[in-house]
Amino acid sequence: MVLPLTLACWDYDRVKALEDGRVRPEGIALTFLNYRVEETFFRQLRFQEFDVSELSLSSYVLTLNQDNPPFIALPIFPSRFFRHQSMYINTNAGIKKPADLKGKRIGIPEYQMTAAVWQRGIMAEEFGVPITEVHFVTGAIEPSVNERKSKVPHSLPPGVKVESIKPGQNLSQMLEDGEIDAIFSASKPSSVDRCSHCTYLFEDFKTAEADYYKRTKIFPIMHVIAIKRAIYDANPWIARTLQKAFAKSLDMAKEALEERSALRYMLPFLEDHMRETKRIMGEEGWRDGFHENKHVIEKFLQYSYDQGLAAGLYKAEDLFAPNTLEQFVL
Template sequence: MGSLRLTFACGDYDRTRALHEGTVRPDGIELISLRLPVEETFFRMMRHHEFEVAELSLSSYVKSLDQDPSPFVALPVYPSRQFRHGGIFVNAAAGIEEPADLRGRVVGTPEWQLTAGVWIRGILADRHGVPVDSVEYRTGGQETPGRIEKAAVDLGEQIRIAPIPEDATLSEMLADGRIDALQSPRVPSTFRPGGGVRRLFADPVAAEKEYFTATGIFPIMHVVVVRRDVYERYPWVAQTLTKALHLAKREAMANLYDSSALRFSLPWLIPGLEEARALMGEDFWSYGLEANRNALATFLRYHHEQGLSRRQYAPEELFAPEATEAFVI
């Protein structure tokens, strides 16, 4: 009997590249690697369940748990993590000088259920006195008109939210003042240092370091999921894939610290890596459940509070049990 062939749709990350290129091979599995933009992967996976294994937005995955049966099972592997203080942009003429000034304003977000948006809204509410319902929201395409939610959301009367005009973009509306601010994982095209669109936090790196020091949270953006029909037929793939993804990340982190020739086009890559380790610990991009329990529990609270999940899930409910046991080695 040959290896099990599975499609694997994921972004082109250093921490997954060993799987894409075959230098790390999961036992008994032949991966058909598809390096796709994350928005395409998420849309195709949420709407059509096209891939057997895929990177998926943490928010979309948690929302999918409300379905019975849920279509996916997650692995405790996080190909994307990112602090999001740098993802809040304001119109420079709107008079927004500090986070509390966002109260009562009109704020754009490409989709309500975006993981980055869930984190931003939760952090603003928890730490900066901006309750989620104190803001009026507008959704739509950031750079191209016509974007819609990947999964339907029903916020009832809790949130004031409406789509932007069909021919408009959030980036243009931010620049011309039709919205006061934008919360997004991507930098808007109308942002220029010193221009009419600026970041809310003048020094987002300092704000993010302060946030980590206070909370210990390095926000999780994406997980890896296995389609439920595949998992139920071959439950062993959960642990096998988790171990392989862990090995791929370990290989990437070792290569990243090779100072003989920089792996990426960033002049101060090595000092930046050393600074991250000093602040966040040696395994700052950790996988697994226990090492990330606080970050996961915080996100799950935000997700429920923001009307995106019908109940507040516990971190243990997210993952295949075989995958959490993969780290006891």
């Protein structure tokens, strides 16, 4: 008997083999639904439309605050991103270093979004800028983008100042006009490309991110793969089976990056980029699995708790299906 399951996920290179059928999880008839992440998150968190889906790590952790959490995650991380490069400033605000953000107004699309949790945590831990010493302003980055509404209820800790932008405003223009001093986001504000006084907080963000990884061995996790808990409870075997299938797909994506007989990607200096990435992060810089990423998850959970999001300081083990915690060999 084959179990039909829907999987909503963006078509990253590391899941392409699942999307096109080169990898088929045993005993599962998988229907891959290629949606951009915001659509997937909204539909799954509000309406639980999919059997399995990509989810924001922060939003998933917030679901654990509920009496009956609707999802259970797998230690599969389709989206990871160093976030130093996603912090932007108006240089007219007198910001020359991260510590200068104290007392400033910082735009963020949504308080609970994963990128912002990492960014606030790094600012507090590494640069002495606690969340109580800045003023957050939430809203759409661009005029063409709808304001993000929190899909999972959460509270704010005492002393944290958060206000919403007014109708018709957007954070990118507010940064250019000096109405806010900085933006922490996932996407780059258009004002950074058109305005000389809007730029990166870390001008040489590549060096900052490489140094961060060398010191911490943290490659920030943005998204997880999660199963509807009722489906997992009825079919616990699917967690391990999906984990194996995602691992095969990831390996196939890595093999494609190593191909040199012809350029598969429109990156003429890919060879040099691959060599540099391996020098900084080792052969397995991008890897799934619980034990390999436990320290990353623990750091995020500490930040989430410190920022008033997680109801308690969860253990990394609390997030994942129990039968996916042990290592396995394909």
